[in-house]
Amino acid sequence: MTYLKIALCDDNSGDLLQIASLLEAYRHSRKAELSYVSFQGATELLASMERRDYDLLLLDVLMPGVDGMQAARELREHNSRTEIVFLTSSPEFAVESYSVRAHYYLLKPATEEKLFPILDRLMTDFKNPEDALRIKTQSSVFSLPYGKIEYIEVSAKKLYFYLTDGGTREVAGRLADFEQALLKRPGFIKVHRSYLVNLQWVQELRQGELVTVGGRRVPVSRTGYPQVRTAYTQFLFAEADKLTQSIGGGLE
Secondary structure, three states, X not given: XXXXXXXXXXXXXXXXXXXXXXXXXXXXXXXXXXXXXXXXXXXXXXXXXXOOOOOXXXXXXXXXXXXXXXXXXXXXXXXXXXXXXXXXXXXXXXXXXXXXXXXXXXXXXXXXXXXXXHHHHHHHHHHOOOOEXXXXXXXXXXXXXXXXEEEEEEEOXXXXXXXXXXXXXXXXXXXXXXXXXXXXXXXXXXXXXXEEEEHHHEEEEEOOEEEEOOOOEEEOOOOOHHHHHHHHHHHHHHHHHHHHHHXXXXXX
């Protein structure tokens, strides 16, 4: 049986017990398949993640030593898959939470009314396979989830799909073979005749290049730069609007 694997991290033992109680209530009311473990420090959590994977972190921000935001940044250096929901008493770090691609920023105290809808959405995403690009080669057929593609490069009649987990898939073909399908997806844009990028994973845009969250550098054509800059700015505004809505929900 497959479970949604959750890690709770909060230095306040009372808050930790309350969140665990909410997860138990959610499990029983939704008959949800989930498991969870608790940590009272981010260092302990990060050490655990070297040995096992979690699908979701319910993470306090304000903790002594390594705080929740520092832990999230360290996690994102090598893990883009695990969802992060911040649980905190302060709205101060809400905007910063976007930089680590937090799924939600929830103000304490956590309640069923606040937490259960978030868990419902995550459970739905977890159970339903992600939309993926289907790729056929002479010897195989495989799928790459759109959300896991950082960018695509074409060189010498070969396509290189650079993925968020640090991996790369190589196939023979032309960018035109997949361009139409990719450009229909929100966030995908052609930045150069040989490169197509998922803006979701762009960390920085500069004149002549962009840097992905994985630290990879992708050239941006001189003529296309204004269009790419506009698209990236619009994408960031759209993401900021989503974040504002999530903070509003946390304040209710």
